[in-house]
Amino acid sequence: MDDSETLPPELERFWRTDDGLTAVERAVAYGIDLSLIDDNLRLTLSERLARNDSIVNEAESLRSAYLKSREGTDTHYQAAR
Amino acid sequence: MKELTRITKRLAEFRVEFVIAGGLGTLMHGSALMTRDVDVACRMEPDNLLRLFEALEDLQPAHRMTPQRLPFTRAQAEQGGLNHLYLSTDWGQLDCLGEIKGIGGYAECFARSEALDLDGCEIRVLTLDALIEAKRAMGRPRDLHAVLELEAIRERLRG
Secondary structure: OOHHHOOOHHHHHHHOOOOOOOHHHHHHHHOOOHHHHHHHHHOOHHHHHHHHHHHHHHHHHHHHHHHHHOOOOOHHHHHHO | OOOHHHHHHHHHHOOOOEEEOHHHHHHHOOOOOOOOEEEEEEOOOHHHHHHHHHHHHHHOOEEOOOOOOOEOOHHHHHHOOOOEEEEEEOOEEEEEEOEEOOOEEHHHHHHOEEEEEEOOEEEEEEOHHHHHHHHHHHOOHHHHHHHHHHHHHHHHHHO
């Protein structure tokens, strides 16, 4: 686990299940938007996977375009490629 | 271009013995978390690895953790003796794991999986309970988010 995967101490408590909260209440307290999960649960398995493929590919296209736009202008962004 | 759905269906079409785990399993159970690779528990015996190789043969499978991205070859599949395979393919990344932390090897994963229908293909996926245990065993921050979503989904489904 690298430094970018260190959990802030204030969030460690969310690993516990003896806090008197229901799972839904715990997720909400953590900041999870349950409407996204409810949307997903309404989809078929095929639709869930297709949506993931689509969003991941869109995100990668945007990242590539962004890095290309920075090409030659910033060594930090060149290193990220 | 990531085509994780096609990778999954391709493995099933070639009768590879595998169980979906990781982020894709989490997604299949309804999580809103996105994933960029396919993690599977896989029976790592030569006959199964050969089917895996044949499923991926035309997708340029390569060991993505090696500096030169050496190709995954038929000879390696036939020889066996592999514990894990971290592959890149033309359709995306595929991690074939001989063991899933918190659950065990392929047989244990199979015993704790359920069959889901994906466009006519039967896909085995770790059960919601097993995925939660696996994610808890991994214990990384990103796993906590997945655990919280999966536990909320389990509660939602139980009504």
